[in-house]
Amino acid sequence: MSKLLIEGVSRTFAGVRGGEPVKALMPVDLAVAANDFITILGPSGCGKSTLLRIVAGLEAPSEGRVLLDGKAVTRPGPDRGMVFQSYTLFPWLTVAQNIAFGLRERGMAEKERDGIVASYVDLVGLKGFENHWPKQLSGGMQQRTAIARALANDPEILLLDEPFGALDNQTRGLMQELLLGIWERRNKTVLFVTHDIEEAIFMASRVIVMTARPGRIKSDVAIDLPHPRHYTLKTSPEFSALKARLTEDIRVEAMRTVQTQPA
Amino acid sequence: MRPLYPVSPGIRTVLGISFFVLFVAFWAWITLGGHVNRIFLADPLSMLRDGWRLLVEDRFWLDILITIWRVFGGFLLASVVAVPLGIAMGAWKPVEAFLEPFVSFARYLPASAFIPLLILWAGIGELEKLLVIFVGSVFQIILIIAVKVGSTRRDLVEAAYTLGSTNNGIVSRVIMPANAPEIAETLRLVLGWAWTYVIVAELIGSSSGIGYMIINSQSRLATGQIIFGIIVIGLIGLLSDFAFKAFNRWLFPWSLA
Numbered sequence: 001m002s003k004l005l006i007e008g009v010s011r012t013f014a015g016v017r018g019g020e021p022v023k024a025l026m027p028v029d030l031a032v033a034a035n036d037f038i039t040i041l042g043p044s045g046c047g048k049s050t051l052l053r054i055v056a057g058l059e060a061p062s063e064g065r066v067l068l069d070g071k072a073v074t075r076p077g078p079d080r081g082m083v084f085q086s087y088t089l090f091p092w093l094t095v096a097q098n099i100a101f102g103l104r105e106r107g108m109a110e111k112e113r114d115g116i117v118a119s120y121v122d123l124v125g126l127k128g129f130e131n132h133w134p135k136q137l138s139g140g141m142q143q144r145t146a147i148a149r150a151l152a153n154d155p156e157i158l159l160l161d162e163p164f165g166a167l168d169n170q171t172r173g174l175m176q177e178l179l180l181g182i183w184e185r186r187n188k189t190v191l192f193v194t195h196d197i198e199e200a201i202f203m204a205s206r207v208i209v210m211t212a213r214p215g216r217i218k219s220d221v222a223i224d225l226p227h228p229r230h231y232t233l234k235t236s237p238e239f240s241a242l243k244a245r246l247t248e249d250i251r252v253e254a255m256r257t258v259q260t261q262p263a
Numbered sequence: 264m265r266p267l268y269p270v271s272p273g274i275r276t277v278l279g280i281s282f283f284v285l286f287v288a289f290w291a292w293i294t295l296g297g298h299v300n301r302i303f304l305a306d307p308l309s310m311l312r313d314g315w316r317l318l319v320e321d322r323f324w325l326d327i328l329i330t331i332w333r334v335f336g337g338f339l340l341a342s343v344v345a346v347p348l349g350i351a352m353g354a355w356k357p358v359e360a361f362l363e364p365f366v367s368f369a370r371y372l373p374a375s376a377f378i379p380l381l382i383l384w385a386g387i388g389e390l391e392k393l394l395v396i397f398v399g400s401v402f403q404i405i406l407i408i409a410v411k412v413g414s415t416r417r418d419l420v421e422a423a424y425t426l427g428s429t430n431n432g433i434v435s436r437v438i439m440p441a442n443a444p445e446i447a448e449t450l451r452l453v454l455g456w457a458w459t460y461v462i463v464a465e466l467i468g469s470s471s472g473i474g475y476m477i478i479n480s481q482s483r484l485a486t487g488q489i490i491f492g493i494i495v496i497g498l499i500g501l502l503s504d505f506a507f508k509a510f511n512r513w514l515f516p517w518s519l520a
Contacts, residue, residue, distance in 0.1 A: 058421050078427030088422040092440045092517050102426035105436070133517040146422075153426055 003189045004032035004055070004157055008064035011050050024050050026216035027064060030208065032157075037183055037190045039200040041246065042210030043254040048193045051215070052161050055191060056082050068156060078102055081150030085162040087142045089134035095145050096121065096130040102153035120148040123182060140171040147179060157189040164199070176202055177231055184228050197250060198234060201225075201242050209249050212257040219249055305487030313487035314495075323476060327495060330461055330472040333389065337396025338457045342450055344397075345404035350442075352405065353412025354434050363409070366402050374399030375463045387468040395464035396457050404453050411445045412438060444511065444518040451507040458500050 011025040025047035032038055042048045053059040055066050057076040066073040068080065076082075081102075089098050096117050103113045121130055124144040134142055143163055150158060160179075164172040180203055183190060194200050200207050201223055209219045223242065225233060233239055270278070287307055293299050294306035305313065317323035352359040352366075377398050378391075385391040415438050423437045465474025473492050480488040 056425055058424065076421070076424035078425070080425060082422070082425040084418055084422060086418050088418045090419060090422075090437070090440070092443070092515070101423070105423075105427045105429075105432055135517065149426065159425075 002031040003034040003036070003069065004030075004191070005067040006030040006032075006051070006055065006064070007067065009051065009054055009061040009066060010063045011047065011054065011059070012062045023214035026214045028215075028217055030217065032189060032191065034189055035187045037180075037192065037203055037205045038208060039192045039194055039204040039206075040208045040210060041194060041197065041200040041250060042215060043212050043250060043257045044195060045213050045257065046210045046253070047213060047215030048210050049161050052082075052159050052191060052193050055157075056080050056159050058082075078106070078153050079156045080159055081153050081155035081157070082159045083143065083146045083150050083161070083163040085165045087134070087139065087146070087166075089137075089142055089145055089149070091134050094131050094133060095126055095137070098134070098145055099148045099152050101149060106153075116152055120152045123151070124148045124178065138171075139167050140175055143167065143175060144178065147182075151182070151186075151188070155188075157191060160190065160192045162194055163192075165194075165196075172196075172199070173231060179203065180229055197243055197246050201239060201246065202229065202234060207246065209246060210253075212253040218253065221246065302484055303486065305485075305490060310487040310490045310494075313485060314491035317476070317488055317491060321476075326472050326476050327499070330465065330474070330496075331499065333392045333464070333472065334396065334454070334457050334461045336389075337393040337461070338400060338450075338454055340393055341397045341400035341404060341453075341457075345401045346408060346446060346450075349405045349408025349446075350412050350434075350439065352409035353415070353442075354438055359409060359413070362405075366405050366409075370402040370406055372398070372402075374460050378464060378467050382468050387470070392461065392464045392469070392472075396460045399460040400453050400457055403456070404449060407449045407453075408442075408446055411449065412442050415441050444515040447507075447511045447514065451504060451511065454507065455500060455504060458496060462496065 006028055008027040008029060009025070010023070010027040013022045013024055015021045028051060030038075040048045040051065050059065054061045055073065057073050057080065073080070089095075090101065093101065099117045099120050100113045103116060117130075121127055124147060126141065126144060126148070129137065129141065134145070137145065146163070147160075164175045167175060176199060182188075183203075192200075192203055204223045207221045207223060208217055209221065210216065211218045221242070225236075225238060225242075291307050294301070294304055295308075314323075348362070352362055374395055378395055381391045381394045381398075385394055419441060420433055420437055423433055428436065461472070462474040462477070465472035466478045469475040469478075473496055477489050477492045480486075480492070
């Protein structure tokens with residue numbers, strides 16, 4: 001059985017000032033198996049983030065439904081952990097307190113929390129920074145904390161909305177390896193939205209390519225590269241072949257975006 | 264001079280102090296130099312002499328203490344009512360829709376115009392003074408806090424929901440801590456305004472306090488005492504503001520740039 005089922009989910013935004021309603025997302029169907037790492041690749045504005053937010057329950061679909069373990073999603077919940085592109089650590093909490101946030105909301109005792117928090121601090125390599133405020137951390141460290149915060153809650157599925165989009169190239173590469181390493185060890189179902197082709201291939205067991213707005217699924221590419229993956233994989237011939245294929249796919253869509261949108 | 268170019272801390276201090284020096288020098292020149300009538304404006308030296316006499320012989324420090332108590336009492340009363348209401352208005356839109364029009368209207372009612380009514384209702388005792396400050400502060404605090412709370416970062420709220428927060432959890436563990444420094448800043452600002460209300464309240468129908476001393480001095484043309492009273496208010500305001508700022512910094516180390 002699929003872990004996550006997206007059935008005919010679409011999203012239409014009401015028109016601005018009596019204008020035509022805007023279709024952001026055409027009906028999308030997607031089945032995600034347990035422990036799959038799926039990246040959703042698409043040009044900006046294609047509705048991929050909207051799709052992820054619908055899965056998270058932060059937005060309601062105009063049509064269709066989302067099922068997690070057979071249960072319909074109606075509102076956000078701790079079973080779908082999310083990492084955002086913007087830095088969303090709670091600035092009034094330390095790194096350790098941020099990671100413990102979900103556990104505390106669940107009413108877990110402090111003693112029990114401490115052990116879990118320590119293990120996730122370790123997992124994302126932030127030992128020694130437990131008592132720092134978020135503003136004292138670099139962007140990469142903040143996103144590592146955000147990943148630890150989402151994982152500490154032990155969600156059924158991890159949703160990531162361009163989590164490394166604001167980071168510089170080198171940091172982004174390291175973060176990809178870190179997240180992939182965690183996934184290889186811990187087996188988690190992951191839905192990862194990105195517009196970066198290399199990132200999409202490197203991380204995924206399956207890449208879903210979306211069309212330009214209004215978005216729908218254009219292709220569904222299985223990535224059979226072996227694990228554990230090392231960054232040198234990005235220069236291998238197999239990787240380059242996949243990259244060439246997806247670049248072609250996404251280029252057509254990016255062109256359409258540029259041509260159809262007013263300057 | 265290059266626009267927006269920062270000034271070094273040393274020069275900043277020197278410049279700041281030199282204006283005070285110039286100001287007092289000008290004041291001394293027009294008064295001691297005989298350019299204005301002594302009846303209308305006392306010179307700096309007799310102001311200090313009058314002030315010293317006030318403190319030593321007339322027990323003016325008791326008036327100062329009474330005024331301080333009134334400011335903080337009235338301000339505390341207003342805060343206790345206004346902060347929860349402001350948070351509720353910012354967090355829950357139906358509450359805002361219910362209260363916002365009235366509060367916006369009430370905010371423009373001048374506190375000083377309420378003094379005659381408040382004297383009728385509460386006499387000229389302490390309660391009336393507290394109420395003047397309360398009326399002057401409470402609506403301002405409510406509105407400013409409601410606006411700040413209403414603009415809480417939505418991404419933090421969304422993150423908390425995906426971590427399992429309930430609606431009440433969002434209010435008490437996201438909205439309130441996220442806005443706490445801004446709320447404290449608002450209170451610091453309004454405390455400054457409370458100082459003006461207390462003096463007005465003491466100018467009318469009072470038998471103690473700094474404002475009472477000032478109005479009392481007017482009838483005796485003791486301009487030195489009046490100026491001393493005004494300077495005392497300024498100094499206490501400055502000190503309390505400074506203390507409040509330091510307290511906020513200590514309370515919210517995470518919000519410092």
